[in-house]
Amino acid sequence: MTQHFDFFEEAALPAPEITPTQAAEYVQATYGINGVVTELGSQQDANFLVDADDARYVLKVSNAAFTRDDLEAQDLAAAHVARLEPDIHVPVAIPGPGGSTVQPIALEGRPTYARLVTFVAGDVLSDSSSYLAPEIVAALGDLAARTSRALAGLAGQVPPRSLQWDLRNAAEVVTRLADFVAVPGGPDAVLLAARTAAKALAPYAGTLPLQVIHGDLTDDNVIAAVDADGRRRPVGVIDFGDLAESWSIAELAVTSTSLLHHSPDPSTILPAIVAYDRIRPISDDELAALGPLVVLRAAALAVSGQQQAQVDRDNRYATENLAREWAIFERATSVPLEVLTELIRASVRPPRERRTADGSALLWIAQDRPVVPAMLDLSTTSIDLHDGLFLVEGAEAAAALKQDGSVAVAVPYLQPRLTRTRLNSFEAPASIGLGVEVFAVQDLEVRAPWAGVIERHDDAVALKGPEGMTLWLTGANVSAEGAVDAGEVLGRLAAQASLRVQVSDLDTRPPFFVPASLAAAWAESCPDPTGLINPAAVPTRAASREALLDRRDNAFATVQEHYFREPPQIERGWQNHLFDTEGRSYLDMVNNVSILGHGHPRLAAAIERQWRLLNTNSRFHYRAVVEFSERLAALLPEPLDTVFLVNSGTEAVDLALRLAWANTGRRDIVAVREAYHGWSDATDAVSTSVADNPNALDSRPSWVHTVAAPNAYRGQYRGPDADRYGEDAVASINKLAEAGHPPAAFLSESFYGNAGGMALPDGYLQAVYAAVRRAGGLCIADEVQVGYGRLGNHFWGFEQQGVVPDVVTVAKAMGNGHPLGAVITTAAIAEGYRSQGYFFSSAGGSPVSCVAGTVVLNVLRDEQLQENARLVGDHLRNRLLELADRHPIIGAVHGMGLYVGVELVRDRSTLEPAPAETAAICERMRELGVIMQPTSDRLCVLKIKPPLGITIADADFFADALDRVLTEGW
Numbered sequence: 011m012t013q014h015f016d017f018f019e020e021a022a023l024p025a026p027e028i029t030p031t032q033a034a035e036y037v038q039a040t041y042g043i044n045g046v047v048t049e050l051g052s053q054q055d056a057n058f059l060v061d062a063d064d065a066r067y068v069l070k071v072s073n074a075a076f077t078r079d080d081l082e083a084q085d086l087a088a089a090h091v092a093r094l095e096p097d098i099h100v101p102v103a104i105p106g107p108g109g110s111t112v113q114p115i116a117l118e119g120r121p122t123y124a125r126l127v128t129f130v131a132g133d134v135l136s137d138s139s140s141y142l143a144p145e146i147v148a149a150l151g152d153l154a155a156r157t158s159r160a161l162a163g164l165a166g167q168v169p170p171r172s173l174q175w176d177l178r179n180a181a182e183v184v185t186r187l188a189d190f191v192a193v194p195g196g197p198d199a200v201l202l203a204a205r206t207a208a209k210a211l212a213p214y215a216g217t218l219p220l221q222v223i224h225g226d227l228t229d230d231n232v233i234a235a236v237d238a239d240g241r242r243r244p245v246g247v248i249d250f251g252d253l254a255e256s257w258s259i260a261e262l263a264v265t266s267t268s269l270l271h272h273s274p275d276p277s278t279i280l281p282a283i284v285a286y287d288r289i290r291p292i293s294d295d296e297l298a299a300l301g302p303l304v305v306l307r308a309a310a311l312a313v314s315g316q317q318q319a320q321v322d323r324d325n326r327y328a329t330e331n332l333a334r335e336w337a338i339f340e341r342a343t344s345v346p347l348e349v350l351t352e353l354i355r356a357s358v359r360p361p362r363e364r365r366t367a368d369g370s371a372l373l374w375i376a377q378d379r380p381v382v383p384a385m386l387d388l389s390t391t392s393i394d395l396h397d398g399l400f401l402v403e404g405a406e407a408a409a410a411l412k413q414d415g416s417v418a419v420a421v422p423y424l425q426p427r428l429t430r431t432r433l434n435s436f437e438a439p440a441s442i443g444l445g446v447e448v449f450a451v452q453d454l455e456v457r458a459p460w461a462g463v464i465e466r467h468d469d470a471v472a473l474k475g476p477e478g479m480t481l482w483l484t485g486a487n488v489s490a491e492g493a494v495d496a497g498e499v500l501g502r503l504a505a506q507a508s509l510r511v512q513v514s515d516l517d518t519r520p521p522f523f524v525p526a527s528l529a530a531a532w533a534e535s536c537p538d539p540t541g542l543i544n545p546a547a548v549p550t551r552a553a554s555r556e557a558l559l560d561r562r563d564n565a566f567a568t569v570q571e572h573y574f575r576e577p578p579q580i581e582r583g584w585q586n587h588l589f590d591t592e593g594r595s596y597l598d599m600v601n602n603v604s605i606l607g608h609g610h611p612r613l614a615a616a617i618e619r620q621w622r623l624l625n626t627n628s629r630f631h632y633r634a635v636v637e638f639s640e641r642l643a644a645l646l647p648e649p650l651d652t653v654f655l656v657n658s659g660t661e662a663v664d665l666a667l668r669l670a671w672a673n674t675g676r677r678d679i680v681a682v683r684e685a686y687h688g689w690s691d692a693t694d695a696v697s698t699s700v701a702d703n704p705n706a707l708d709s710r711p712s713w714v715h716t717v718a719a720p721n722a723y724r725g726q727y728r729g730p731d732a733d734r735y736g737e738d739a740v741a742s743i744n745k746l747a748e749a750g751h752p753p754a755a756f757l758s759e760s761f762y763g764n765a766g767g768m769a770l771p772d773g774y775l776q777a778v779y780a781a782v783r784r785a786g787g788l789c790i791a792d793e794v795q796v797g798y799g800r801l802g803n804h805f806w807g808f809e810q811q812g813v814v815p816d817v818v819t820v821a822k823a824m825g826n827g828h829p830l831g832a833v834i835t836t837a838a839i840a841e842g843y844r845s846q847g848y849f850f851s852s853a854g855g856s857p858v859s860c861v862a863g864t865v866v867l868n869v870l871r872d873e874q875l876q877e878n879a880r881l882v883g884d885h886l887r888n889r890l891l892e893l894a895d896r897h898p899i900i901g902a903v904h905g906m907g908l909y910v911g912v913e914l915v916r917d918r919s920t921l922e923p924a925p926a927e928t929a930a931i932c933e934r935m936r937e938l939g940v941i942m943q944p945t946s947d948r949l950c951v952l953k954i955k956p957p958l959g960i961t962i963a964d965a966d967f968f969a970d971a972l973d974r975v976l977t978e979g980w
Contacts, residue, residue, distance in 0.1 A: 015075055017174040018182070022321040023054040026071045026117055033058040033069050040106050040113055041126050043067065051327030053318050055251065059129065066129035068101065072251070074120035081112045081123055083168045084250040087161060087222065088127075091247065094160040098153065099233060099246030101127035130246040135229040137242075141978040142229075142272045143930065144281045146241055151282030153244045154227050154265040155289035158258060164222040168255055174314055175225055175252045177260040178215075180306035181208040187313035190320055193336055200309045203343050207302035207309070210347055214299045223261040225252030228268030239926035240899075240916075241980065259296040262286050263303035270308065270341040271334045276350060277527040279304075280357040287358045297358070301351035308342035311335050345528065346516055346535065353531035361530065364549045365537035367479060367513040369459025370497050372542040373448065375417055382544045383420035383448055386410055388427040390581045390591050397611045398584045400428040407508065410449035418454060421447045423538045424529060426593040433587055433595050434967035436938045436974070441593030442529035444522055444536040445482070445512030446543060454503040456486045458494045459542045467519055473500075475513075479537070482519060484510040513539045526592035555579040555591065573943060574936055583608025586960045588941060596941045599968055602909075602955035605798055605823035606869050613826055613865045620861040628655065628855030638860040641867055642832060645805065647814050652840040654833040655855035655863075659794035659821030660688030662831040663757070665849070666817045667692050669835060670755035670788045673842035677713045678751045680743060680782070682758040684719040684765045684947045687792055696757055699764055700947050715753070717742050720762065720771050723902050723913065724921045732771035739774075740781040752785040760807035760815070763795035766911030766951035768904040775811040788839065791815035794831070795909070798823040799870055799958060802880030802907025810906070828862040829853055875958035882965050883907035886954070889969035897976040899924060910954040911945065912972075923948035927980070931972075934980040938971045 017023075028036075034047040037060055045062035047069070056071040072081055085103040092100045103111035104126040115124040135142075135150065142150075174183045184204035188197040224231075226249060233246035265286075266279045283300070286292070292300070315335040318328040342350070356362075371380035386409060387394065394409040402408070406429050410419045421427065423446050430441040448454075459481065462474040471488045473481040486509050488501035503509045514520045514536045524532050540547045558579060562572075578590035585607040588596045598608070606613065620634070628635050639653040656662050671677060681687075681696040688697065695714050698706045710716070717739040719725055722732035746753055756778055762768040779789045796807040797820055804810050806818070816839060821831030831854060843849060853859055870876065887903060890912055894900035901915035914924040914931070928944045928951070935942045945953035952972075956964070 014169050014171055015077065015080060016172040017179065018172060018186075020075055022317070023073050023075055024322040025052060025054055025325055026056045026073060026122055028056050028071055028115075028117060030058060033071070034060075036115055036124065037067075037069055037126060040124075041104060043126075051330075053315070053325070053328050053331075060126070066131075067104065067126050068129055069124060069126055071115060071117075071122065071124045074117075074122045076123070076251075077169070078112050078123055079169045080171060080253075081125060084253050085111045085125070086167060087164060087224070087250050087253050090164055091157055091160045094163065095156050097245075098156060098160075099130045099132075101130055101248055103127050130233045130248055132233040132235045132245060133242060134248075135232045135234040135242060135244055136268075140272060141934070141980070142269065142278075143241060143934065143980060144278075146243060147269060147278065148281035148285040149244045150229070150232060150265060150269070151262070151285035152289060153232060153247065154261055154282070155286040157224055157227060157247055158221070158261045158290055161223060162221045162258070165255075168222050168253060171254045173225070173252055173254050174310065176254050176256045177263060177303050177306055177310070178256055180204065180303075180310040184306070184309045184313050187317045190317040191313055192316060196312070196316075196336070199343070200313055200339065203305050203339070204309045206347055207305040210351070211299055211302040211306070214295045217295055218257040218259060218299055219293075219296075220255055221258045222253065222255050223258065224250060225254055225256065225260070225264065227261055227265050229272075230268065237926075239930045239980075240924065241930060257299070257303075258290075259292065259300055260303060262292075263300055263307050266300070267304050267307040267311070267338060267342060270338045274341055274344070275525070275527055276341060276345060277353060280353070283354060283357050292358060297355050298351065300354050301347055304350065305342050305347060308339040312339040345531070346518065346520075348516060348535045349528065349531045352534040353528065356530060361551075362534065364551065365534065366541050366549055367475075367481075367537045367539045368541050368545075369475070370457070371545070372457060372459050372511065373418065373503070374455040374457055375452070381418050381454055382546075383418035384413055384416040386413065386419040386421050386449065387425075388421050388429050389425055390428045390589050390593060392428065395428055397609065400431065401433070401584075405429050406447075407449060407506065410508075411451070411506070413451075417452050418448050418450050420449070420543060423540050424533060426526060426591060428582065428589060428593050430523060431589060431593045431595045434597060434939065434963065435595070436971065438525045438527065438592065438594045440521070440523040440525050442524050442526055443510075444514075444520055444524060444529070444532055445510055446539050448503070448509045448511065448543065450503045450505050450507055450509070452505045456483070456488070456500045456503055456509070458490075458496055458498045458500055461494065461496045463493050464488070464490050464500070470519065471500075472519070478515045480514055480516075481539075481542075482510070482512040482514065484512075484522070511539045511542060513537050513542075526594070573941070574933060578936070585609070586957050586964050594939070596936070596939050597956075597960075597964055597967055598941050599954050599956045599960075600941055600943050601957060602795060602800065603822045603827050604957050605800070606826045606866060606873075606875070607957040607959045610826065610869060612869055613862060616861050616865045617828070617858055620858045623857070625856050625858045627850060627852050629850055632857055634857045634860035634864070635855045638864045641864060642820075643834060645867075646818060646834050649836045650814070650818060650834050652835055652837045654835075654840065654849065654851075655859065656821075656831040656833065656851045657829045657854045658688075658831050659819065660690050660693050661851065661854070662794065662819035662821050662833050663687045663693045663696075663790075663792060664690045665833050666790045666819050666835075667696070667755065667757070668846060669817055669833070669839055669843055670790065672846050673788065673839055674754040674786060676752060676754035676787070678715060678746060678753045679713060680715050680717060680739075680746070680753045680756045680787075682719060683707070683716045684721070685759055685762075685792075686764045687757065687794075701945070701949055715742065715746060719765055720774055721765060721768065722771055723768065723904070733773060735771055736774045736777035739778045743778070743781040743785060747785040753782060753787040755788040755790050755817075756782040757790040757792060759796060760791040760793060761796040761801060761810060761906070761909065763909060763955075764945060766904050766913055766946045767906075767909045767953065767955070768911065769906060770811060773811075775808065775813045779813050779815070788816040789813075790817045790819065792819050794819055794821045795955070799876030800879055800907055800909050800955065802876060802883045805876060824866060825859060825862045826866050828859060830859045830863050870958070873959065878960075879907040879958045882960055882962060883910065885962055886910060886965040886969065889965065890972075893969060893973055893976065897973075899927065899976060904951070905954070908954070908956060908958055908960070912952040912954065913946070914950050914952070923950035925949040928952065930980045931975055934975045935971055938974065940968055940971045
């Protein structure tokens, strides 16, 4: 009878000793294949890459402890997966002498076997980066499920084996190998974790379904190929060396555990579990077992790696993996097992009804007067946190003291606190309170809500309660000792002090604040204590971000798209940052509309004041419209002295076109390709950006004539030849005039914003404007995106070209988000509009709009924001150019001041655009706390146009985030 492998009968499993030269000789002698042989890593076997003339192979020299039957089963399993799941790439075993895929190899010691298998093209997923996107994590879960589904059909065809990697043996493996752990405190940590997990697993161990599993379906054994977005996506499975019959759910546990070294947040494994469940539905018992199995796998991995490194000291593969394996263990145990289990359960099951804690009143102000605190709102939408007060030290206490008529106020359970946000942080803040925090306005008495025993823990006291519940109190002066009765005085809460009230059924003290990604899972072990301070309170659950997005899609036309695949719910802005409802801050690097930044108090106060006075339309006579028009006209060179006020950039460009038509009596317009000017019928006609409208070029009316985008980076003329764009445009204008269609106007952005923040070639507008004017047309400068000081060196984009347009259109920045635009032109051109009737704009020249516009100009001046755009813009540009030296995907850095474009390419020679990569990079930047979006017709340019008040620290945070993404992957 064949002796099957039993790990517990082996003292150790050192890898076979064989050199690359010996491996090459063996492959030639056994298979007749000559090739260059390179050693590959393995913990207990010896693997070699064989590069032959016609193909690539892997020679696998198995540990002497494994039998021929074991190895033949591995080949059988790989072939079985290939047959049932043909899109999963697996190694194919090459028959040797006698037709067997398993061949003996003569090495010192016990009989040993080798196999030659085909090389699965690609890289192992663990080589991709330290970051895996949620889509890739989900793809790995999908792959694990399909592999598991295929292997389920091999029942009875795999010899029984007792492996150290079989999770049914994990607790015993940890017990036997814990002493090998050299990490300080490590032996005790792995033993405690394994025992806790084994105890939690015990109720389910006898009922979990069994099947043949791969047993090591990790990112080390999954082959990935580069997808269209530049990500490595799982396509194949290798190394069936841990094949065995075990718990079916162990396959997913192994896969999930391997993901933990990619992120410190255990919730990042959840997409794999959700994807697995779609293909192989997970039972309730398996869900309950999955968390303990992840911990057991992590502990077994840690102790086994430590042992292998000591018994096989020349095994570089085992040694190099030690840090990663210990990181996996630490992350698997970074939250209590109960929390990990609930985190996993909730990913594929409906949320549970919120648990609450009951007892007698906790807070009293007199012998017979319990205190019910008023609720204090510290959320993202709190009116007490305007003007950046949430960033001030002591903001919570200050907000509490604002509440009139209350002896105490309390922050609700699970309320995300904006006061806990962190600016310019790659990680989401621990913003969710797992309890209630009470701020006392006057002295309060604290009484026991139930009978129990007082225990002291550093800055807190604990009171054990019914059904294993523990009350944790932090901040009160507790004088009681030992056993107490319900209602007994525990101590006092001093006026202007705070008390954190928390209830938990865990064996250890829970944190009071946790990140939003973990809050719901923690809440299952930390019930709502609100009933202890307000027995009449009814638990509520805030509507989810996803539910609101569904409502948006139902009521708001979906053609009005939103940023990001899973957009955060943004409800507040302050200065250069945006804040979501979970208290996460995002550096806003795209909001050129909010040129002053968000929530500017001067602007808010002025608009509120004017709203209370008057808001009407400009056909009434009032001061604001006069003052604003004068201020605006004074910013333009002569002879531009007359202002039209409108609602938007679209209206501004539309009116500019109508001015040209009215003054020239012509219809033809010359516009620059790859530009966007608005959504009205006329402005859409002259917009040629295929990113905004894929049919832009094909659907132009006959009166629109386009000239080439003057793109000196990737256009027809590059570098020193870029002046030919002007020559060609002049020739086109002359040709139109000669054909009897002289243009009414030439329209362009004066700094090429929509295409990626590029300066026009020197002299371009001088040449084109001269040709247009010779033909009797007007020159329209679209400054909607690039004007108002954004370029730093210039207030208007046309100044960079040394020209003066006939008509200037402005919007976006003018009102800092208030709907406001303008057309500035000469008095004569403005008067020419009378042939069309009269003009007015309902909101454009209203008192509120004019006040908003005037305050924006005042703040730009007083806070020297144009100069800030120059200084910070220069610093940011230098940082980005340094990144371009290190990251080949950056093809060019365009722009000036705080209108910058980083163009991403797949090849610096061909300039092949990288649109999918750009979109994925923007998604990853959002995860790291930066709002960024693509632009240009090729959607491969990061459009950097933040509020003008960003700081050097903000610019560095952005550059550091981009560097991290390009280094770690996206």
